[in-house]
Amino acid sequence: MALRHFGAAAAFALTVGMTASPALALTEIQWWHAMTGANNDVIVKLASDFNASQTDYKVVPTYKGNYPDTMNAGIAAFRAGNAPHIMQVFEVGTATMMAATGAVKPVYKLMADAGEKFDPKNYLSAITGYYSTSKGEMLSFPFNSSSTVMWVNLDELKKANVEIPKTWPEVFDAAKKLHDNGHATCGFSNSWVTWVNLEQLSAWHNVPLSTKANGLDGFDTVLAFNGPLQVKHLEKLVELQKDKTYDYAGRTNTGEGRFTSGECPLYLTSSAFFGNVKAQAKFNFTAVPMPYYPDVKGAPQNSIIGGASLWVMGGKSADEYKGVAKFLSFLSDTDRQVYIHKASGYLPITKAAYAKAKAEGFYKDQPYLETPLLELTNKEPTENSRGLRLGNMVQLRDVWSEEIEQALAGKKTAKQALDAAVERGNTMLRQFEKTAVK
Structure with missing residues (x-):
C-alpha cells in the first residue's frame, strides 16, 4: 500500500511539474464512418473542432469502407467486444441495427442518461421519423441526410x-x-x-x-x-x-x-x-x-431520405456515453448544421439550421441545395412515404x-x-x- 501511495504521489508531482502535459488522459470516442473525399474532410473538421472545444474527450474518426462495409465491420466488432462508440450506418441499415439486440444504445436514452438537453421536435420530422420509434423516440442520430x-x-x-x-x-x-x-x-x-x-x-x-x-x-x-x-x-x-x-x-x-x-x-x-x-x-x-x-x-x-445516421454502440462506460452525448449536442448546434449543409450538400437536420440558411439567402444563388428539402416537405408523409425499414x-x-x-x-x-x-x-x-x- 505504501509503495502504491508513493507511486501515486510521484505521478501527481510529475504531472504538476510538467505543465505542458494534460492532468488527466482524454477519454477517446471512436467514430467509424464511410465518408470519402470532401465529405471525409468535413468529418475530420467536425471531430477536430469538438476536440478543441473541450478538454475531457477526444473523438477519433476512422474510415471503414463503404456503407455496407462499415456496418458489417461494426457488428463484427461488437461481437468481438471491441465496437466503436459511434458508427455511421446508411438509412436502409436501420432495421438491421434495430434487430441487433443489445448492440446499440438508443439516442433518446443516451441523451437522457447523460443529462444533455435534447428535444426531437427541434429536428426536421421528415428526417427524424425514419430513425424513430412509432412513439417518436429517436433510435439513432440523423447525420448526413439527402434525397x-x-x-x-x-x-x-x-x-x-x-x-x-x-x-x-x-x-x-x-x-x-x-x-x-x-x-x-x-x-x-x-x-x-x-x-x-x-x-x-x-x-x-x-x-x-x-x-x-x-x-x-x-x-x-x-x-x-x-x-x-x-x-x-x-x-x-x-x-x-x-x-x-x-x-x-x-x-x-x-x-x-x-x-x-x-x-x-x-x-x-x-x-x-x-x-x-x-x-x-x-x-x-x-x-x-x-x-x-x-x-x-x-x-x-x-420524397424519402437517403444518407446515414449515427448509431451509438452498446457496452460502453457511463463516462464514454457522456462524451458521446456531448458530441451529438455539439453536432446539433445551429451554426454547425449550417456549415455541414453548405460544405457537403447534405441537409440541415434541425429546423433552426434550415431557417438560418434560408434567412441568410443561401438558396438564392444555389437553389438546387434547397431542392431535396422541398421534396421531403412537399406534402405530409403518408404510410407509403414515411420511409422504409426492411x-x-x-x-x-x-x-x-x-x-x-x-x-x-x-x-x-x-x-x-x-x-x-x-x-x-x-x-x-x-x-x-x-x-x-x-
Missing part, C-alpha cells in the same frame, strides 16, 4: 433547345432530343437503381413499396412494388435502353461521373452529389425535383437490381422481373423476421 434529385446539364439542354422536364413523359421526350443531338450513349441515366426507380418512385407517387408502412410498422411486411406504376416505369426504361436514350449506370453511384463528364445531361442521384458536381462539372448545372407521372392522382407526394436491405437491393438488370437485358419482361424481385425478396424478409422477432 434523390435530378441533376441537369443546363448548357446541353440549351444546345438541344430542351426545357427542364418536370414529368416522366417530359424526361423521355427530352432524353430523345438530347440523344439525337450529341448524346448517343446516354440521354439520361441514374445511380442507385432500386433507390431511384423503386423506393423513391413509389413514395413520390404515394404507392406502397411494401405493406406495414413499408416496414416501419412491423418486420412482417410484404413487398408490393410489382404494381402497375412500377411495371410501367420499368417497361419504359427497357424500351429506351435499346438505343441508349436511357442507359443503365449500375447498382450504386459509380456511374455519377457520366454526369460531371458531360456524357449524360440528365441524371438522377443523391442530392449529396453536389460536392463532386461543384468540383468537377465544367458546365452550368442545377438540380430539380424528381419527375412524376401526371396521370397518378396526387403526385408528387413527398431487414437485410443490402441483400434485398442486390436481388432487386439483379432482376431489373434481367429486364434491361431483354431476358425477362418488366412484370416478370418485378414479380421475381418481390417473390425472392419476401423469402428473405421472412428469414429476417425469424431472427429479428424474439
Whole structure:
C-alpha cells in the first residue's frame, strides 16, 4: 500500500511539474464512418473542432469502407467486444441495427442518461421519423441526410433547345432530343437503381413499396412494388435502353461521373452529389425535383431520405456515453448544421439550421441545395412515404437490381422481373423476421 501511495504521489508531482502535459488522459470516442473525399474532410473538421472545444474527450474518426462495409465491420466488432462508440450506418441499415439486440444504445436514452438537453421536435420530422420509434423516440442520430434529385446539364439542354422536364413523359421526350443531338450513349441515366426507380418512385407517387408502412410498422411486411406504376416505369426504361436514350449506370453511384463528364445531361442521384458536381462539372448545372407521372392522382407526394445516421454502440462506460452525448449536442448546434449543409450538400437536420440558411439567402444563388428539402416537405408523409425499414436491405437491393438488370437485358419482361424481385425478396424478409422477432 505504501509503495502504491508513493507511486501515486510521484505521478501527481510529475504531472504538476510538467505543465505542458494534460492532468488527466482524454477519454477517446471512436467514430467509424464511410465518408470519402470532401465529405471525409468535413468529418475530420467536425471531430477536430469538438476536440478543441473541450478538454475531457477526444473523438477519433476512422474510415471503414463503404456503407455496407462499415456496418458489417461494426457488428463484427461488437461481437468481438471491441465496437466503436459511434458508427455511421446508411438509412436502409436501420432495421438491421434495430434487430441487433443489445448492440446499440438508443439516442433518446443516451441523451437522457447523460443529462444533455435534447428535444426531437427541434429536428426536421421528415428526417427524424425514419430513425424513430412509432412513439417518436429517436433510435439513432440523423447525420448526413439527402434525397434523390435530378441533376441537369443546363448548357446541353440549351444546345438541344430542351426545357427542364418536370414529368416522366417530359424526361423521355427530352432524353430523345438530347440523344439525337450529341448524346448517343446516354440521354439520361441514374445511380442507385432500386433507390431511384423503386423506393423513391413509389413514395413520390404515394404507392406502397411494401405493406406495414413499408416496414416501419412491423418486420412482417410484404413487398408490393410489382404494381402497375412500377411495371410501367420499368417497361419504359427497357424500351429506351435499346438505343441508349436511357442507359443503365449500375447498382450504386459509380456511374455519377457520366454526369460531371458531360456524357449524360440528365441524371438522377443523391442530392449529396453536389460536392463532386461543384468540383468537377465544367458546365452550368442545377438540380430539380424528381419527375412524376401526371396521370397518378396526387403526385408528387413527398420524397424519402437517403444518407446515414449515427448509431451509438452498446457496452460502453457511463463516462464514454457522456462524451458521446456531448458530441451529438455539439453536432446539433445551429451554426454547425449550417456549415455541414453548405460544405457537403447534405441537409440541415434541425429546423433552426434550415431557417438560418434560408434567412441568410443561401438558396438564392444555389437553389438546387434547397431542392431535396422541398421534396421531403412537399406534402405530409403518408404510410407509403414515411420511409422504409426492411431487414437485410443490402441483400434485398442486390436481388432487386439483379432482376431489373434481367429486364434491361431483354431476358425477362418488366412484370416478370418485378414479380421475381418481390417473390425472392419476401423469402428473405421472412428469414429476417425469424431472427429479428424474439
